[in-house]
Amino acid sequence: MGRNKLARFKANEENRNVVQEGKEIFEHIKGNWRTDQFKNEQPIVVELACGRGEFTVGLAREYPEQNFIGVDIKGARIWKGSTIAIQEGLENVAFLRTQIELLDRFFAEKEISELWITFPDPRPRDGDEKKRLTSPRFLEMYKPMLQKDGWIHFKTDNTALFEYTVELLQSRDDICDLVFTHDFYASEFRDDHHGIKTRYEAMFSAKGEKIKYLKFRFISS
Template sequence: MRLRNKPWAQDKIDQHPQFVIPNPETLKGKWQEVFEKQQPLQIEIGSGKGRFITEMAKAHPEINYIGIELSKSVLVAALDRVIEANLPNVKLLNVNANELETFFEKKEVDRIYLNFSDPWPKSRHEKRRLTYKTYLKMYENILKSGGEIHFKTDNQGLFEYSLMSFSAYGLLLKYISLDLHTSHFEGNIMTEYEQKFSEKGNRIYRCEVQFQ
């Protein structure tokens, strides 16, 4: 489905620098300064319309969250959620995940969430998958020792690929669910895509992996 362009999106983003952080490269190593409290920092790569990151921030006030979304036209929907919630522990970034090390210092992040990432199914696009080894290296650099990646998808091929990629990189597989919504996992917060896909009867896959 083609995304509708919203030419006014940049203006709206510019009007809310308290929520969508401008010039995030200047805060590398200093992210705790933008939050009211110094507490663990977790990021979601590909936040979409912001349901997951906002609900996580509501459920876990003891954690600081940053949602990362490249598309301005999508980010403004997340911005609306964040404005309405007005939570002190969630911020947004309009940046490319390829450049995470430009914005985060080594060992600055506690956890990374990857929810319903683009599967890039063609072999020639393997390097674009967010669970490819070059991304894993980047995650390892910005995550604290023992930091985790929590990954969800409805795409079986991407899930299988990701498990192999995680294993080949040497990550510890802490949790694997081949059908999340029929499992005993507690505290799951659905994304917009997750609700849409599960209502269609799609199986949701989830795993938690840890750098050793």
């Protein structure tokens, strides 16, 4: 392992805005994000597969009245967003280092007000469907964590994954207010994210890839 990675892992251990295994807060953060991490009662917005945290940090700048949590397993990537947030004095940003399939271990029922899924691994093989972050398995996990009428947003450059997700959502009877576009930057939704681009999104856009976007809510039971 390179020196840079080791230094970043060490920084993650010390940075208060990183919640990861080995820290006491990691074991009891579920249901306690507002009291134990943010020390306020603001709504919580979560970004899955956050990578370097560009989008999480960007949203936090735009919405100081909300709390933002980026989730990823890659510590060296999380370090980037964590460091920027600290340098800018953004107290409404945190990062959770864990596998996304374990998300329900860290968020209680109705603890999340909004969820973003940004450019996840498309998992193109049929045998990997259950690993897709928009698969039925994951939708069922997200559902109880979201507050009533909470939005789920999804952005990708991958046409196959996008069409899979749209078809799946249209087939379910617990989904409402589904809207989507195959060309985000030419759509009415382009201002939804204030022009904030992740590193991967900028790379895909530079290659001429159309960015796909959708959002939806679960029907309240």
